[in-house]
Amino acid sequence: MHNDIKTTCPYCGVGCGIIVSPSRDGQVVGGDPDHPANRGRLCSKGAALIDSITAESRDDFRLETPLIDGTPADWPTAIAQTAHRLADTIARHGPRSVAFYVSGQLLTEDYYVANKLLKGFIGSPHIDTNSRLCMASTVVGHKRAFGSDIVPGCYEDLEIADLVILTGSNLAWCHPVLFQRLRAARQKNGTKIIVIDPRKTASCDIADLHLPLAPGSDVALFNGLLAWLADQAKLDHTFLTRHVSGTEDALASAHADCPDIATTAQKCGLSRGDVEQFFNLFADHARTVTVFSQGVNQSSSGSDKVNAIINVHLATGRVGLPGSSPFSVTGQPNAMGGREVGGLANQLAAHMDPNNPFDVDRLARFWNAPNLQQGEGYKAVDLFDAVATGEIKAIWVMATNPVVSLPDTSKVRAALANCPLVIVSDVVNNNDTLKYAHIKLPASAWGEKSGTVTNSERRISRQRPFRQGPALARPDWWIMAEIAKKMGFDHGFEWQDVAEIFAEHAALSEFENDGLRAFDIGEWAQTGKSLKPRYDAMAPFQWPASRHYQPKTGAKRLFGDGLFATSNRRARMVSLRYIAPRSNTSPDYPLIANSGRYRDQWHTMTRTGTVARLCAHRPEPLLEMHPDDARNCDLGDGDIARITSHQGTALMRVSLSPSQAVGQIFVPMHWNDSFSSASSIGQLVAPHVDPLSGQPESKHIAVSVSRFNACWQAVLLTNDVVDLQDVPYWVRTTGQGCNIIELAGETPIAFSTLLPDFARQNQPGIDDTNGINGTNGTNAINDIDLLEYNDIRRATHRYASIRHGKLGGALFVGPTRQTLGRDWISSLFGQNTLPTPDRMALLAGHLPDASAANDKLICSCFSVGLAKITNAICTQNAVTTDDIGRLLEAGTGCGSCLPELQDIIDTTAVKAAE
Numbered sequence: 001m002h003n004d005i006k007t008t009c010p011y012c013g014v015g016c017g018i019i020v021s022p023s024r025d026g027q028v029v030g031g032d033p034d035h036p037a038n039r040g041r042l043c044s045k046g047a048a049l050i051d052s053i054t055a056e057s058r059d060d061f062r063l064e065t066p067l068i069d070g071t072p073a074d075w076p077t078a079i080a081q082t083a084h085r086l087a088d089t090i091a092r093h094g095p096r097s098v099a100f101y102v103s104g105q106l107l108t109e110d111y112y113v114a115n116k117l118l119k120g121f122i123g124s125p126h127i128d129t130n131s132r133l134c135m136a137s138t139v140v141g142h143k144r145a146f147g148s149d150i151v152p153g154c155y156e157d158l159e160i161a162d163l164v165i166l167t168g169s170n171l172a173w174c175h176p177v178l179f180q181r182l183r184a185a186r187q188k189n190g191t192k193i194i195v196i197d198p199r200k201t202a203s204c205d206i207a208d209l210h211l212p213l214a215p216g217s218d219v220a221l222f223n224g225l226l227a228w229l230a231d232q233a234k235l236d237h238t239f240l241t242r243h244v245s246g247t248e249d250a251l252a253s254a255h256a257d258c259p260d261i262a263t264t265a266q267k268c269g270l271s272r273g274d275v276e277q278f279f280n281l282f283a284d285h286a287r288t289v290t291v292f293s294q295g296v297n298q299s300s301s302g303s304d305k306v307n308a309i310i311n312v313h314l315a316t317g318r319v320g321l322p323g324s325s326p327f328s329v330t331g332q333p334n335a336m337g338g339r340e341v342g343g344l345a346n347q348l349a350a351h352m353d354p355n356n357p358f359d360v361d362r363l364a365r366f367w368n369a370p371n372l373q374q375g376e377g378y379k380a381v382d383l384f385d386a387v388a389t390g391e392i393k394a395i396w397v398m399a400t401n402p403v404v405s406l407p408d409t410s411k412v413r414a415a416l417a418n419c420p421l422v423i424v425s426d427v428v429n430n431n432d433t434l435k436y437a438h439i440k441l442p443a444s445a446w447g448e449k450s451g452t453v454t455n456s457e458r459r460i461s462r463q464r465p466f467r468q469g470p471a472l473a474r475p476d477w478w479i480m481a482e483i484a485k486k487m488g489f490d491h492g493f494e495w496q497d498v499a500e501i502f503a504e505h506a507a508l509s510e511f512e513n514d515g516l517r518a519f520d521i522g523e524w525a526q527t528g529k530s531l532k533p534r535y536d537a538m539a540p541f542q543w544p545a546s547r548h549y550q551p552k553t554g555a556k557r558l559f560g561d562g563l564f565a566t567s568n569r570r571a572r573m574v575s576l577r578y579i580a581p582r583s584n585t586s587p588d589y590p591l592i593a594n595s596g597r598y599r600d601q602w603h604t605m606t607r608t609g610t611v612a613r614l615c616a617h618r619p620e621p622l623l624e625m626h627p628d629d630a631r632n633c634d635l636g637d638g639d640i641a642r643i644t645s646h647q648g649t650a651l652m653r654v655s656l657s658p659s660q661a662v663g664q665i666f667v668p669m670h671w672n673d674s675f676s677s678a679s680s681i682g683q684l685v686a687p688h689v690d691p692l693s694g695q696p697e698s699k700h701i702a703v704s705v706s707r708f709n710a711c712w713q714a715v716l717l718t719n720d721v722v723d724l725q726d727v728p729y730w731v732r733t734t735g736q737g738c739n740i741i742e743l744a745g746e747t748p749i750a751f752s753t754l755l756p757d758f759a760r761q762n763q764p765g766i767d768d769t770n771g772i773n774g775t776n777g778t779n780a781i782n783d784i785d786l787l788e789y790n791d792i793r794r795a796t797h798r799y800a801s802i803r804h805g806k807l808g809g810a811l812f813v814g815p816t817r818q819t820l821g822r823d824w825i826s827s828l829f830g831q832n833t834l835p836t837p838d839r840m841a842l843l844a845g846h847l848p849d850a851s852a853a854n855d856k857l858i859c860s861c862f863s864v865g866l867a868k869i870t871n872a873i874c875t876q877n878a879v880t881t882d883d884i885g886r887l888l889e890a891g892t893g894c895g896s897c898l899p900e901l902q903d904i905i906d907t908t909a910v911k912a913a914e
């Protein structure tokens with residue numbers, strides 16, 4: 001392709017515009033200066049998109065062909081087989097025995113087809129999505145308060161607000177470009193910023209106040225605020241009288257729950273001073289935006305947390321006004337699009353309701369779909385329970401990895417293992433869920449497919465193809481449409497192009513819409529010749545885009561006129577009481593584990609886990625804990641710990657962190673069985689859900705932590721497939737030249753079996769269990785040099801294999817964590833011949849530049865590590881992030897590392913002062 005292609009980032013819900021341009025060695029990705037979400041900015045993940053595409057081109061990465069029971073098939077066979085098995089299941093067990101589990105990473109058009117096929121034509125209500133784990137509580141909160149699932153504000157509000165509250169949101173790492181916009185606005189306007197989060201996160205870098213509230217206590221905090229605002233006569237009574245119902249009851253509940261600052265502080269585990277400061281800041285700034293995300297949603301009281309936030313905004317008339325709104329930031333690139341097409345089990349397409357017979361009838365007529373049923377389907381956790389009990393006999397998983405991301409994953413595995421028909425559509429050929437699939441269908445990936453996504457501010461943008469995928473990869477909508485037609489659903493799936501699906505979706509949004517269904521994009525409902533060119537040229541726009549109702553098009557904000565989407569057009573305040581999280585500590589499980597995200601990893605790592613520069617930021621998953629807790633558990637920094645919950649056990653390396661409160665640990669959600677032996681966190685999460693939204697409580701897991709008594713630790717560098725079955729602790733990361741695998745065990749094993757060449761050669765004379773003979777030297781067999789060094793006294797072993805002069809693998813074993821520089825060894829893998837000094841250095845365990853060893857990568861754009869930054873602070877007088885940028889370039893690319901740079905400056909200054 002010769003021209004610039006404008007598309008949208010496939011990661012987070014900020015929905016940044018991207019330009020892909022041709023370059024000498026292929027293509028380059030840059031931020032789109034014209035896209036309103038980012039105006040040219042990108043974060044570290046967006047900036048590394050070309051790296052992830054390069055990784056995707058590797059031979060073993062993509063699912064290249066349909067596989068039926070492990071046998072490659074062409075598409076006609078795969079379609080016929082899938083259709084036949086689904087039809088057979090329906091014939092024998094009825095339509096409700098079929099379920100789909102889909103994802104906010106599908107494009108709107110894919111998502112629309114999935115809902116139409118399952119709900120409308122197969123006639124099963126059981127389609128749910130990973131948005132259940134993500135946005136479901138917000139959907140309930142919005143519907144309860146506004147009558148419809150609508151985000152009233154826009155990104156600009158964060159820039160023009162006087163006060164921005166980030167609650168349950170680590171915006172710096174999870175919505176980095178929005179965070180950059182906020183940072184810039186703060187520099188310009190002095191915006192006040194409050195972070196409400198049990199732990200000190202990177203987002204606190206720009207905060208005036210951090211409230212480390214007790215996990216799960218948000219309802220108490222916002223109830224306390226509501227009661228206090230009422231007592232201080234700070235409510236907007238005119239707005240309440242005209243536009244809100246339920247006020248008195250909500251106020252009474254808030255007063256009963258948290259009558260004063262002291263009670264609020266006590267329930268939230270905060271100091272009175274901090275609570276008072278928060279309340280005063282809220283009262284004093286009419287232009288307030290409250291940004292909320294998973295610390296709010298992923299809770300057994302998630303829906304109530306959302307409404308507690310909206311209550312204070314309604315009570316002060318701060319909804320849908322410039323710089324003034326509650327603001328749910330969505331996670332996935334198309335979490336919002338999924339909600340628009342009714343992706344959740346308790347929604348219908350175009351913001352209609354499966355429990356409303358008029359909506360069901362309307363949709364059935366529009367689709368000409370006689371099988372559409374009234375009523376909700378199973379929500380994700382219940383859906384997989386129904387798979388486990390055998391009620392669901394066929395499940396089709398698309399664009400999500402539930403074996404990693406759902407709670408209680410042991411149960412999910414068992415359910416899938418027993419399910420008679422598991423179909424998985426994915427772009428990769430290996431993830432934890434694909435292992436259970438009878439039918440694997442190769443989907444086209446980002447960069448290859450065409451369609452639309454909706455970001456957090458209701459902005460619909462195009463994703464446009466700019467590269468060829470594997471010959472047999474197909475867009476998800478096409479796969480479903482072909483199977484639908486093969487199942488005998490002749491009408492309704494005949495689209496020739498994705499533009500036609502979008503037009504149908506748009507037509508449905510305005511179909512018999514009396515103006516109350518705010519999701520109206522009827523402007524795009526056209527058909528005919530001009531459809532495709534217009535769709536292809538679509539510039540990003542905010543819905544609604546109505547042909548009939550006000551606001552007709554591109555409204556930045558909704559509800560600013562005080563008219564809501566309820567039948568009486570009044571918003572509703574909800575009466576709430578603080579209820580403690582479901583999973584609580586006990587003598588057996590005395591700590592609370594909170595799980596969340598890292599700056600440079602995306603979810604279950606299927607894509608970001610293959611990019612060296614994204615893996616360098618946090619190569620191993622860390623159990624972050626307060627030093628006091630670590631001491632109680634007999635753990636030190638860098639030790640390996642066993643984390644046990646009622647559900648299961650995981651292993652992770654300990655990182656001491658004063659940012660964690662005593663009694664609370666933080667663990668990443670990303671690692672899985674493809675990247676670790678036992679660091680997948682879903683196996684610890686209890687299936688406790690919010691009673692209204694069905695969203696699991698992944699932020700509050702009662703656990704115990706104990707020592708994993710490593711008697712040896714090792715690092716293995718290789719590109720070969722290694723059998724790690726007998727290694728209890730291993731974590732794999734992608735280095736510049738090879739995979740880097742950290743290993744540890746509680747009992748000795750035969751180390752040489754970990755190095756493929758050693759195992760294959762079955763070397764005589766090498767006895768390498770922990771602490772044995774001292775064979776040192778080189779053995780050459782079949783052009784493979786095997787270097788070996790054993791120091792029995794120190795229990796230290798080093799092995800390297802050189803194939804045809806090139807480094808093939810290196811293994812370093814010792815009693816503690818290996819401290820040698822992985823980057824340098826990893827870089828040797830690219831060299832055609834390994835010079836003798838490097839061979840010697842490998843065996844001696846000495847690095848040419850020892851200071852580079854184990855440096856922690858901070859800036860992934862310019863590959864600047866901690867050592868250089870600390871050096872610049874200590875010896876070159878760098879006192880601001882700008883100084884560091886000038887000296888080292890760090891922080892001047894995407895800016896995602898600025899919070900960490902500031903943190904390093906602060907801690908280095910403190911150390912220097914001590």
Ligand SMILES: Nc1nc2c(c(=O)[nH]1)N[C@H]1C(S)=C(S)[C@@H](COP(=O)(O)OP(=O)(O)OC[C@H]3O[C@@H](n4cnc5c(=O)[nH]c(N)nc54)[C@H](O)[C@@H]3O)O[C@H]1N2
Nearest residue numbers: 168169170174215216293294295331332596597599602603
């Ligand atoms: N780098 C990166 N960015 C991403 C993603 C990714 O995988 N990686 N995923 C995207 C997706 S799908 C999503 S949903 C978003 C999620 O974005 P966020 O919600 O910002 O991310 P999390 O790290 O899951 O959780 C946010 C914070 O909630 C806090 N928290 C935990 N318990 C409580 C509580 O009881 N109350 C309060 N107030 N806070 C609490 C946690 O300490 C954590 O810092 O990120 C999106 N962006």
Ligand SMILES: Nc1nc2c(c(=O)[nH]1)N[C@H]1C(S)=C(S)[C@@H](COP(=O)(O)OP(=O)(O)OC[C@H]3O[C@@H](n4cnc5c(=O)[nH]c(N)nc54)[C@H](O)[C@@H]3O)O[C@H]1N2
Nearest residue numbers: 133134399400401405425426427443595603604606669698
């Ligand atoms: N403990 C804990 N668990 C959590 C969370 C947490 O904070 N803590 N967060 C939850 C949240 S908010 C979310 S959103 C989920 C995310 O969890 P998942 O949705 O399970 O995570 P992903 O790794 O994004 O999985 C996406 C899959 O889709 C594939 N894929 C990518 N593009 C396409 C495509 O175009 N078509 C098809 N067919 N496949 C594609 C990818 O290869 C990958 O296998 O995790 C949830 N689970």
Ligand code: SF4
Nearest residue numbers: 009011012016043046
């Ligand atoms: S903030 Fe980063 S991950 Fe999110 S859309 Fe923008 S570039 Fe992509």
Ligand SMILES: [Mo]
Nearest residue numbers: 133134331332
């Ligand atoms: Mo999410």
